[in-house]
Amino acid sequence: QVQLVESGGGLVQAGGSLRLSCVSSGGTFRDYAMGWFRQAPGSERVFVARINWSGSVTDYGVSVKGRFTISRDNAKNMVYLQMNSLKPEDTAVYFCAARSPGYSGYYYYPRGYDYWGQGTQVTVSS
Numbered sequence: 001q002v003q004l005v006e007s008g009g010g011l012v013q014a015g016g017s018l019r020l021s022c023v024s025s026g027g028t029f030r031d032y033a034m035g036w037f038r039q040a041p042g043s044e045r046v047f048v049a050r051i052n053w054s055g056s057v058t059d060y061g062v063s064v065k066g067r068f069t070i071s072r073d074n075a076k077n078m079v080y081l082q083m084n085s086l087k088p089e090d091t092a093v094y095f096c097a098a099r100s101p102g103y104s105g106y107y108y109y110p111r112g113y114d115y116w117g118q119g120t121q122v123t124v125s126s
Contacts, residue, residue: 002027002115004096009120012086016124020081022096022117029077030054033099035113036070036081038092038122045095047108049081059107063089086124093119 008020020036035050049060049070058070069082079096097113105112 002032002098002100004098004115004117006094006096006117006120009094009122011123011125014086014088014124014126016086017082017084018086018122020083020094020096020120020122022079022081024077024079024098027098027115030074031101032115033107034070034072034079035097035099035107036079037095037097037110038090039095039119040092043092045110048094050107051079061108083122086122088124088126091122091124093121095119 002024003026004022004024006022012018030053033052036048037045038048039045047061048064049068051058051070051072055072067085072079096117098115099113103114
């Protein structure tokens with residue numbers, strides 16, 4: 001059973017930066033594709049970024065492309081989300097997700113992932 005724990009959230013002013021981290025345990029980390037999603041109050045959980053097992057393939061949501069960078073360190077069982085030029089509309093709970101090998105479903109939807117962390121709050125003030 002894979003367990004994911006996010007950290008690094010907090011309060012930041014618009015234009016600032018944060019780096020989120022997610023540590024994985026209980027599985028072979030390099031076997032899993034990883035993703036970040038976010039959920040604002042009263043809204044659905046939406047795709048932010050994804051990365052394949054090796055880190056050679058990344059993809060981003062339209063609203064964060066060019067500002068956020070996803071990366072991973074398989075030796076440390078970690079995935080990261082570097083967030084720059086933050087905007088108030090980036091305020092949300094950010095979730096780390098893992099996708100098992102052979103798991104079906106689109107990468108861009110929550111149902112494409114079978115393991116989730118508990119989330120970390122990011123608040124961007126204007």
